[in-house]
Amino acid sequence: MTTQDLLDERYGRTRSPRRRIVGWSIVAVLALGATGFLGWTTVANSLGSVTATDTGFTVENDRSVSATFQITAPVGEPVACALEARDEEHGTVGWRVVEYPASDQHSRAFTEKIPTLSLATTGFVNACWVP
Structure with a gap:
């Protein structure tokens, strides 16, 4: 390992795989929530229409x-x-x-x-x- 790699690891300048997974999980949950909300508002509006x-x-x-x-x-x-x-x-x-x-x-x-x-x-x- 080079000195630069040792310093990066010691002071937390690298992204761990766990952080990447958590970040993408948050993005996926937000996208699913937005899709569900838009779907529900579409159905709710059409149920009350004449x-x-x-x-x-x-x-x-x-x-x-x-x-x-x-x-x-x-x-x-x-x-x-x-x-x-x-x-x-x-x-x-x-x-x-x-x-x-x-x-x-x-x-x-x-x-x-x-x-x-x-x-x-x-x-x-x-x-x-x-x-």
Whole structure:
């Protein structure tokens, strides 16, 4: 052993294999923890979301349109939806917010009438949420 090696060993200037293993173990635990946290937040956010799918509409007359849609929401939570009617120039001619009580079903279908100011060419769900 050279004098430099003896001095390095004596004063702790070398890294032992144990220190390397402990360092990489800490890095691995932190990486696994971060991955688990991101996975859990993704699942938790999707469990509380509400989605709506338009399935049709019927123009009743120049003062109302019916929108048919299906919502998928968390079980046991009330849901509110904003319904919108538009004319042929894409202007909003009717708007209505409907609230549904909590249900034990995950998916439900509805048909709702939207009052309009003039003749509408479409009716649809703008957004749904858990109030």
